[in-house]
Amino acid sequence: MSNPAGQRRRGPGRPGYDQATVLRRAIELFNRKGYEGTSMGDLAEELGFSKSAIYHHVPSKTHLLAQALDEALDELTVVIREAQDESAGSAYERLRSVVRRSVEVLVAHQPAVTLLLRVRGNSEVELEALRRRRWIDARLADLVRAAAQEGAIRDDLPPDLVSRLLFGMVNSLIEWYRPEGEMSATVVADAIATIAFDGLTKRPS
Template sequence: MSEQVRRGRPGYDRDRILAVAVVVFNEQGYDATSVAHLADRLGVSKAALYHHFDSKEELLAVALERALGGLEAVLAAPDAIDGPVSDRLAAVLRGAVHVLVAELPYVTLLLRVRGNSDVERAALERRRAFDQQVTALVRSAQAEGAIRDDVDARVATRLVFGMVNSLVEWYRPSGPERAGQVADDVLTVALEGLRTR
């Protein structure tokens, strides 16, 4: 017996299904979205969806990996590892803005997870690890006298990333602000406000 060719709706490969699922998760919330909702939005059967992803949880895991993998890559980039610590911190902030802009729906989803499942808890743990590494960079910059030390490093990190993460609420790729300019503006507001006099 020859193997049957699985057919889905034309144009719906794994990446496209993921992109649509992330939009629906962001609109309705992950918990409130069923596989039936996703299949309806895509105009495919649930079986066609399961051809590409084993479960709704796998869709979430792949989506969150896209956001987290991008952020973790920023910390591993050469300009975040070598050089003066203030330059490394600036590289991380600039890189985080670029990841957020490039992966806007995926980072939006990451920022909305609450830890209601194993997949979400693992993502939150990775986010905490990212924050801790950035906080360590802030502490090092404070120790070197590159930025002011009268603000707790953890608080400074949260405030700066609160600003960066707010981009998911207002930044639109079709708008007038380009990613590079937004990154420059974030660095100016964040680091000029922290610099020693």
């Protein structure tokens, strides 16, 4: 915490991490081994010091989880807020835009979003995160419904089902996307939009 950059502090001495760095490494571990499958001992080992020293940086394991889930939820909430601004275009345009923005958030905050999407509701922190997530999902469904009512997208499929499948495809990114890979967020977002809105089948056009 005396070290905003998360780097080594003094010439000699132990590593020294700030809160943000500890959080980042914790989320990494939670995703690799699962939250319950990761012990504070594991995290200590990862950071290179003893188990008890962690509690100098962070109040509890639960607090680490809460911070991570908030990071993801706050970012996704911003995307929803943008999509609710009707002056930004038709529902169809805003739906395409929210797909793109969601991909951007998933890519930029992949570890935190991954953690969020795996939450099961095992504690009060997780239940609260699930509540916020359900609110987001409901707003996405609203947008799909509005686009269907505009006549912009097909109305022969239940909007709730379309919403689940469309954002199911978006969310599946977290299973394989790695920012250090060669695929940019733009390429992925374009591919999702192309598949979802234009379809895979080749057309004469």
